[in-house]
Amino acid sequence: MAIKGIETGIHFQQSITVNPSLTVPSVSSAFSGFENMPEVFATAFLVGFVEWTCIEALRPYLTSDERTVGTYIDISHCAATPVGMVVIAEVELIEIIGRKLRFKVLCRDEKELISEGFHERFIINYEKFLERVKKKQS
Known part of the structure; x- marks a missing residue:
């Protein structure tokens, strides 16, 4: 199925x-x-890196008034990566359901697989999304 x-x-x-x-x-x-935790790549930043990679994968396909927001993440973080090593995130769009986009994710450093799983993003109209957020604040 194709969307936009x-x-x-x-x-x-x-x-x-x-x-x-x-x-x-x-x-x-x-x-x-x-x-006081070990100085290795943080899971919090791994998640952000995965999201950023999916955002970049979709950038050429979105109109100027569209963005995507993360709605679901299910990834492992199975190996530590020390400072100085390179991490590569690979994503593949595997499913489209309406405006929901599901990605398969693999991340590895220079030595081994460090993460795998799935991430979902949802296509939004940026202005309408901001309107809903402002309404929620009031």
């Missing part, structure tokens, strides 16, 4: 080098309790 030119089978990958700002202790700036 988006079809299953879209593949995309990108890489990031783990630096100290992407490690578990860096999460403590938002959530206490992480400051």
Whole structure:
């Protein structure tokens, strides 16, 4: 099924080098309790990296008034990645249901698989979404 030119089978990958700002202790700036943890790629940032990769995969297919928002994530984080190593995220669009897009996700560092699973995003109209958020605030 195709929606707005988006079809299953879209593949995309990108890489990031783990630096100290992407490690578990860096999460403590938002959530206490992480400051004494190992300096390895944080699961919180892994999730963000997966979302960003899916966003970039979809960018060429969206109109200027469309965005996607994450609605579901089910990924493992099965191996630690130290500072200085490169992480590659690979995503494949495997299912389209209306405006819901489901991706298969694989992430690996220079030595091994570090994550796999699924991520779902939903296509939104940006202005309408902001209107709903403003309404919720009032």
